[in-house]
Amino acid sequence: MLAVVIACAIGCGEVHPGGGGGGGGDDAGGGDAGTGTGEDADPGGFTVSPPSLDFGEVSAATPQVVRTMTITNTTRQAAALGVAFTGDDAASFAVMTNTCQPVAAGGSCAIDIALTSGHLGTYSAASVLAGTGLQVPLAAHAVAAQLAISPNNDDFGDVALAATTTRQYTMTNSGDATLPSPGAAIAGGAAYTLLASNCPPTLAPGASCSFGVRFKPTALGAQTATATATAGTLSAQAAIHGRGTAQLSASVQGAGAGSISGGGLSCGAACTATVASTPIAVTVATVNGSAFNGWGGAAQACGTTPTCNIPITAATVSISATFSDLPTLTLDVINSDSQGTVTLDRPATSCDGTCVIDYLVPTTVTLRPIATQSTCTHFSGWFGACSGNGNCTIVVDSNVSVSAGFDRIPNCDPS
Numbered sequence: 001m002l003a004v005v006i007a008c009a010i011g012c013g014e015v016h017p018g019g020g021g022g023g024g025g026d027d028a029g030g031g032d033a034g035t036g037t038g039e040d041a042d043p044g045g046f047t048v049s050p051p052s053l054d055f056g057e058v059s060a061a062t063p064q065v066v067r068t069m070t071i072t073n074t075t076r077q078a079a080a081l082g083v084a085f086t087g088d089d090a091a092s093f094a095v096m097t098n099t100c101q102p103v104a105a106g107g108s109c110a111i112d113i114a115l116t117s118g119h120l121g122t123y124s125a126a127s128v129l130a131g132t133g134l135q136v137p138l139a140a141h142a143v144a145a146q147l148a149i150s151p152n153n154d155d156f157g158d159v160a161l162a163a164t165t166t167r168q169y170t171m172t173n174s175g176d177a178t179l180p181s182p183g184a185a186i187a188g189g190a191a192y193t194l195l196a197s198n199c200p201p202t203l204a205p206g207a208s209c210s211f212g213v214r215f216k217p218t219a220l221g222a223q224t225a226t227a228t229a230t231a232g233t234l235s236a237q238a239a240i241h242g243r244g245t246a247q248l249s250a251s252v253q254g255a256g257a258g259s260i261s262g263g264g265l266s267c268g269a270a271c272t273a274t275v276a277s278t279p280i281a282v283t284v285a286t287v288n289g290s291a292f293n294g295w296g297g298a299a300q301a302c303g304t305t306p307t308c309n310i311p312i313t314a315a316t317v318s319i320s321a322t323f324s325d326l327p328t329l330t331l332d333v334i335n336s337d338s339q340g341t342v343t344l345d346r347p348a349t350s351c352d353g354t355c356v357i358d359y360l361v362p363t364t365v366t367l368r369p370i371a372t373q374s375t376c377t378h379f380s381g382w383f384g385a386c387s388g389n390g391n392c393t394i395v396v397d398s399n400v401s402v403s404a405g406f407d408r409i410p411n412c413d414p415s
Contacts, residue, residue, distance in 0.1 A: 045073065045074040045075035046071060046072065046073060046074065046075070046079075046081075046129065046132040046134060047071070047072045047074065048069055048070070048071055048072075048129065048134055048136055049069065049070045049072075050069065051136065051137075052136060052137040052138070052139070053067045053069060053113060053127070053136055053137070053138050053139070054139045054140070055067055055115050055123070055138070055139065055140035056140065056141070057140075057141050057142075057143055057177070058115065058117055058140055058141070058142050058143070058177075059117075059142070059143060059145040059175075059177035059178060059179060059180075059232060062117070062180060062232045062233070063116065063232060063233055064114045064115065064116050065114070065115045065117075065140070066096055066112050066113065066114045066115075067112070067113055067115075068110050068111070068112050068113070069110070069111055069113065069127070069136055070108055070109070070110050071100055071103060071108065071109050071110075071111065071129065072107075072108045073103045073104065073105055073106060073107055073108070073109075074106065075105055076105045076106075077105050078102040078103065078104050078105055078107075079100075079102055079103055079131075080100065080101050080102040080103075081098070081100035081101075081102070081103060081109070081111075081129055081130065081131075081132070082098075082129075082130045083095050083098065083111055083113075083127055083128070083129065083130070084127070084128045084130060085125055085126070085127055085128070085138075086125065086126055086128060087124055087125030087126050087138070088124050088125065089123040089124055089125045089138075090125045092115055092116055092117065092118060092123055092125070093113055093114065093115055093116075093125055093127070093138055094113070094114050094116070095111060095112070095113060095114075096112035096113065096114045097110070097111070097112040098111050098112075099111070111127075113127060113138065115138075115140050117140070117142040119142065120142050120143065120144055121141065121142060122139070122140070122141050123138070123139065123140040123141070123142065124138070124139055125137075125138040126138055143175075143176055143177040144175050144176055144177060145173070145175040145176070145177040145179055145231075145232070145234060146173070146174040146175035146234065147171065147172070147173060147174070147175075147179060147182060147229060147230075147231050147234040147235065147236045148171070148172045148174045148236055149169055149170070149171055149172075149227070149229045149236040149237065149238050150169065150170045150172065150238075151169070151238060152236070152237070152238045152239070153238065153239045154167060154169075154238060154239070154240050154241070155240075155241045155242070156215045156240070156241065156242035156243075157242065157243065158243050158245040158274060158276070159215055159216075159217050159242055159243065159244060159245065160217075160244075160245055160246060160247070160315040160316075161217055161218065161219075161220070161244055161245070161246055161314065161315040162216065162217075162218070162315055163216070163217075163315065164214055164215070164216045165214070165215045165216075165242075166195065166212055166213070166214045166215075167212065167213050167215070168210050168211070168212050169184075169210060169211055169212070169213065169227055169229075169238055170208050170209075170210045171184070171197075171199065171203075171208060171209055171210065171211070171229040171231075171236070172206075172207070172208040173203040173204060173205050173206060173207050173208070173231075174205075174206075175205060176205050177205065178202050178203065178204050178205065179202065179203040179231040179232060179234070180201075180202060180203075180231050180232050181199045181200060181201050181202060181203065181231070182197070182199050182203060182209065182229050182230060182231040183197075183199075183229070183230050183231070184197055184211040184227060184228065184229050184230075185227070185228050185230070186213060186225055186226070186227045186228070186240075187225065187226055187228070188224060188225040188226050189223050189224055189225035189240070189242075190218070191215055191216055191217045191218055191219070191223045191225075191242065191244070192213055192214070192215055192223075192225040192240060192242075193213070193214040193216070194211065194212075194213060194227075195211060195212030195213060195214055196211065196212070197209060197210060197211035197212075198210060198211075199211075203231065211227075211229075213225075213227060213240065215240075215242045217242065217243070217244025217245075218244070219244050220244045220245065220246065220275070220276050220277055220278055220312060221243060221244060221276050221277055222241065222242075222243050222276075223241075223242050223243065223244060224239070224240060224241050224242075225240045226238070226239060226240065227240055243276050244276065245274050245275065245276045246274075246275055246276075246312045246314065246315050246316065246317055247272055247273075247274060247275075247315065247316045247317070248263060248264070248265065248272065248273050248274075248275050248280060248310065248312065248317050248318075248319070249270070249271070249272040249316070249317070249318045249319070250265050250267055250270065250271055250272075250282070250318075250319050250320065250321070251267075251269070251270040251318075251319075251320045251321075252267065252268055252269055252270070252320070252321055252322075252323065253296070253320050253321070253322045253323070254293060254322040254323045254324050254325075255323075255324055255325040256286070256287070256289070256290030256291060256292075256293075256322075256323030256324045256325045256326070257286075257287035257289070257290045257323055257325075258284055258285060258286045258287055258290055258292055258321060258323040259284065259285050259287075260282055260283070260284055260319075260321050261282065261283055261285065262280065262281050262282040262283050262307075263275055263280035263281065263282055263310070265282060275312055277312070278310075278311055278312035278313070279309035279310055279311050279312065280309070280310045280312060281307060281308070281309050281310075282299070282307070282308055282310060282319065283306055283307045283308075284306050284307075284321045284323075286323060287323075288356070288358065289325065289326050289328045289356075289358055289399070290323045290324065290325055290326060291323065291324050291326050291360065292304060292306065292321065292322075292323055293322040293323060293324050294321075294322055295308055295319065295320070295321055295322075296319065296320035296321070296322060297317075297318045297319040297320050298310055298311070298317045298318060298319050299319040299320070299321075325399070326358040326359060326360060327358070327359045327361075327362055327363065327396045327397050327398055327399065327400070328356060328357065328358050328359070328396070328399045328400070329355075329356070329357045329359070329365060329394075329396045329400050329401075329402070330354070330355075330356050330399070330400070330401045330402070331344075331351050331354070331355045331356075331357070331367070331401075331402050331403075331404070332353075332354050332401070332402070332403040332404070333351050333352050333353055333354070333355075333403075333404050333406070334403055334404065334405045334406065335352070335377075335406045336380075336405070336406065336407050336408065337407075337408045338371070338375070338376070338377040338378070338406040338407055338408045339352075339372075339375040339377050339406070340352070340369060340370060340371045340377045340379060340404070340406030341369075341370045342367050342368065342369055342370065342404045343367070343368045343370060344357070344365055344366070344367055344368075345365065345366045346359075346363055346364070346365050346366075350370075359396050362395060362396065362397035363395070363396050363397075364393065364394070364395050364396075365393070365394060365395075365396055366391055366392070366393045367386065367391065367392040367393075367394070367402065367404070368391050369382075369389075369391075369404050369406070371406055373409070373412070373414075374414055375414060376408050376409045376412035376413075376414045377406050377407075377408065377409065378406065378407045378408070378409045379404070379405070379406055380405040380406060380407045381404075381405055382402065382403070382404060382405075383402070383403040383404075383405065384400075384401045384402045384403050385400045385401060385402045386402050
C-alpha cells in the first residue's frame, strides 16, 4: 500500500485528557484553552476529499499524471501537514505541491499527488497524512502506447531550384492507450518547412492525424532532413530526402557541324539534361569541314575554348555552340590502269587518290597533274570545278570538288 504522511506543527499530536497545559506549559493557568492544549487538539478534526485517489487508466507515454486531494482542518488550531507514501508502488508517487504549510483552523488546503508510470499494469499505494490518522488509497492502471509515422523513409525526388513540393505524413496511435495530441518537428535541412497538423487534443488507439512538409530547394544536390512526431514520452521519426536540380539545355548553331557533350548532354542539334551540381563541364567536338566559332548563352565567357565549365545558378540554364562550314576542297585522282598524281601548292602536298582539304579562309590553290612517260601515264583532263588539260587554279571559298583523270598510254613500253 502507498501512504501520504501529514506532519502537524500544532495540536495534531497525542490527545491528552483534561485541560492540562500541553504546548502552553510556560503560560500561567495551565487550564486555559491556549495553543497546544488537549481541549484544542482534536485528532479526528481533519477530513480528506476525495477519500481515495484513482488515477484511472494512464498511458505509459505520459510522463506524469497529477491528481489533487483537499484537506479540511476542523480543529481550532493551525496545522502544518506532511505527506508520506506507503505500499507496493510508493516510489511511483510524489507530492507536487502542498499548500497545507500550514492549514488554518477551520480552513482547507490542497495537496497535488503525481504518478510517474514506470511499468505497465496496476499501481497500488496509499498517502498518509502525518498525525491525523488518515490514509488516502491511491490506484492507477498503466497501459501500453505506441506512436508510428508514415512514410518513415520518404524521397521527394528531383525538384527544380525555387520550385515547391509538399508531402503529407501520418501519425498513428498504434497502441492500446489514448495519447496526448502528437506534435511534429523537422530538423536538418533549411530547404524543408514544417506545415500545420490536424491533430486533436488526444489521439485514441487506432486513430491518426497528419502534418505536412514543404520542400523548396535553394541549392543543387542532395538535401536531407528528419521529421519527428512526439506524443508524451513516445516519438517516431521519418527520414526525408530530396535533390535540388536544374535543367541545362544546349543547342548547336551555325552552318557548320559539331556536337556538345558532358553533364548529361549529348547532342548535335539540341538537347537537355537534369543536373544537380555546379559547375558542369561541357565539351565541343568539331566535324571535319567545320570550325568551332565559340560558346553562347551561359557559356559565352568561355569564348572559343573547347571545354567550358558552366555555372548553374538558376532552375534553367541555356548554352549554345556555333560552328561554321569551312571551305573544303575535295580532290579525286582517277587512275585507269595508270599512276598519275596531282600536286597542290596550298598546302604543298600531292594526291593520288581521294583527298579532302579544309581551309580556314578562302584560299587560291593551284593543282598540277603529273603524268610521266616512264609509267606510261597520260593525263586525260579535269572534271568538276576545273576543265582542260593544263594546270588548275581555283579559289576555294566554299566546298569545291575537282577530279583529275589519268589513262595508260596505249602500246607504251615504260622501258
